[in-house]
């Protein structure tokens with residue numbers, strides 16, 4: 001054990017020194033001062049614009065956040081949950097949908113965490129257990145490659161629904177991570193999973209699916225990449241063409257699943273992961289009446305194309321769900337109100353001093369009240385089983401047909 005920690009110490013020193021630019025302690029950091037060059041990681045431009053600042057403290061109408069991660073982000077901490085419910089109250093968030101339900105006893109544990117104290121403030125989506133008792137790095141041992149995996153998963157989803165699940169969340173590893181016994185990536189539209197998608201329609205469970213990732217993550221990491229700074233910090237978020245299928249391949253496979261299961265509602269997470277190209281997302285929404293989209297962690301993308309984004313929200317007001325990918329710090333949550341409700345110009349899309357997802361600021365899209373109400377809660381109340389009942393006294397909504 002001691003040898004191991006010495007080795008790790010040695011390795012971290014080696015890594016630390018090799019990662020540093022060749023300079024000794026007398027060389028000043030490239031901070032842009034006194035005629036020195038400036039490293040991108042040190043760039044902190046402060047806008048000199050004097051424009052209206054509408055720092056909204058709460059949403060104009062009650063909100064349902066359909067994309068949150070209360071298991072992954074809070075690790076079942078009761079204190080953090082209490083603090084977040086207080087934040088929800090301050091911000092007019094009536095309910096959150098946790099996408100971290102899993103199945104069976106894990107679902108029960110997550111439900112007890114959220115529902116014991118706050119039965120009407122949370123909904124839970126289940127997840128598929130692709131790996132089961134298999135070994136992580138040996139895909140041949142994974143449960144999903146055994147006979148009748150889809151049928152067994154359907155049974156577990158029936159149970160999850162009895163336990164109170166309101167939907168199914170599919171993570172981006174389907175397409176980018178889960179593998180076949182021969183080492184190839186599992187295709188999203190592999191027909192083995194069709195019974196699962198069909199059952200979700202039969203059970204009335206919407207499927208929120210995260211497919212692929214931002215366009216720049218599939219490009220080479222070079223000086224032309226608009227997410228260079230982020231990919232330089234997180235090279236593991238890059239999906240280079242020599243190792244991964246293209247984004248177009250993944251999104252087309254997902255769309256074939258949506259097309260093959262018209263009675264199942266699909267929610268394309270992160271603007272169906274094509275927020276850089278809203279015209280194409282519009283075509284998908286026209287082609288697939290069972291497709292909805294959330295825009296979690298994409299106000300940075302939408303807010304840099306405010307004219308196009310506003311038209312998109314007005315045109316598809318019945319098909320867009322409010323989502324954040326939180327729980328986030330309150331500063332970031334409030335930026336969602338500012339983006340959706342105001343015409344403020346050139347403001348940050350996150351609380352971080354340094355932009356986390358691209359080097360730009362955003363503009364508000366000033367949505368009208370009727371559209372805000374649809375996006376904030378009406379669409380969700382129609383789509384997500386159990387929600388209308390939970391909202392009950394808070395919001396008057398039409399219950400599920």
Ligand SMILES: [Zn+2]
Nearest residue numbers: 067069296325
């Ligand atoms: Zn998420």
